[in-house]
Amino acid sequence: MEQVISAGRPKWVPVFTGLSMRVFRNLVRVVARRGGEQTGSGRRWGLSLEDRVLLVAVYYRTNLTYRQVALLFGISKSAAGRVVDHLAPLLALAPVTRKHGPDAVLIVDGTLVPTHDRSMSASSKNYRYSVNMQVVIDANTRLIVAVGDPTPGNRNDCRAYTDSRVDQQCRGATVMADGGYQGNPEVIMLYRKPRKEQPPLPQWKEDLNTVHRSVRARVEHALAHMQSYNILRNCRRKHDGVWYATRGVAQMRNLAMTA
Numbered sequence: 001m002e003q004v005i006s007a008g009r010p011k012w013v014p015v016f017t018g019l020s021m022r023v024f025r026n027l028v029r030v031v032a033r034r035g036g037e038q039t040g041s042g043r044r045w046g047l048s049l050e051d052r053v054l055l056v057a058v059y060y061r062t063n064l065t066y067r068q069v070a071l072l073f074g075i076s077k078s079a080a081g082r083v084v085d086h087l088a089p090l091l092a093l094a095p096v097t098r099k100h101g102p103d104a105v106l107i108v109d110g111t112l113v114p115t116h117d118r119s120m121s122a123s124s125k126n127y128r129y130s131v132n133m134q135v136v137i138d139a140n141t142r143l144i145v146a147v148g149d150p151t152p153g154n155r156n157d158c159r160a161y162t163d164s165r166v167d168q169q170c171r172g173a174t175v176m177a178d179g180g181y182q183g184n185p186e187v188i189m190l191y192r193k194p195r196k197e198q199p200p201l202p203q204w205k206e207d208l209n210t211v212h213r214s215v216r217a218r219v220e221h222a223l224a225h226m227q228s229y230n231i232l233r234n235c236r237r238k239h240d241g242v243w244y245a246t247r248g249v250a251q252m253r254n255l256a257m258t259a
Contacts, residue, residue: 060230060245108136108175111132111133115242129153131151134157136166144250147243157178161177
């Protein structure tokens with residue numbers, strides 16, 4: 001089969017991945033540093049490292065099937081699947097390994113990712129079988145710093161925050177969230193509006209709520225950017241596939257933000 005797109009043809013990279021060539025090259029360097037280059041003996045990959053990284057980026061962005069992606073790169077369907085399985089962990093956002101400083105301010109929110117793996121998903125409020133993915137960003141840099149383990153989509157955010165273990169990656173920092181995280185005392189939320197028979201909130205609390213909303217909107221923007229990658233609208237991958245896909249998209253977004 002003839003290869004249709006390649007990293008050697010720079011004009012196709014932004015079209016199929018949404019990444020500039022500068023960001024794409026940075027992504028290739030990250031993968032190479034983590035062991036993506038083929039060493040030693042054994043059967044060689046049919047594609048270069050750059051083309052294999054491009055294949056995964058195209059797969060995440062377009063959510064084409066393996067058969068469709070394989071046609072674009074002139075390889076077999078099974079080879080395309082092996083490339084994604086091999087590189088997905090190397091493209092993923094690295095987990096937090098140390099506590100944050102006391103001045104760090106993080107924002108957490110959950111997003112539903114529809115997935116075909118019924119063993120880990122559940123019927124959710126988006127009327128699809130989905131998983132709840134908890135995403136944490138740094139309030140100052142707006143970079144994604146952590147992605148939790150997938151939890152069933154019918155699980156509310158206050159429980160998914162701990163079940164996904166993303167709370168452990170937020171230790172030491174100030175964490176902001178919306179009102180769905182009640183029951184987590186370490187999370188700063190909005191002041192709740194009183195019932196009708198109770199007096200209204202004082203002005204200073206209303207002012208704090210306004211500031212809180214404006215800051216917390218940053219995580220909504222991050223999630224909207226991530227949802228531009230179609231893999232997070234209908235993930236066909238099984239088991240850890242949705243986790244690697246979400247963290248891979250987070251890694252590409254961070255590189256685009258810092259380019």
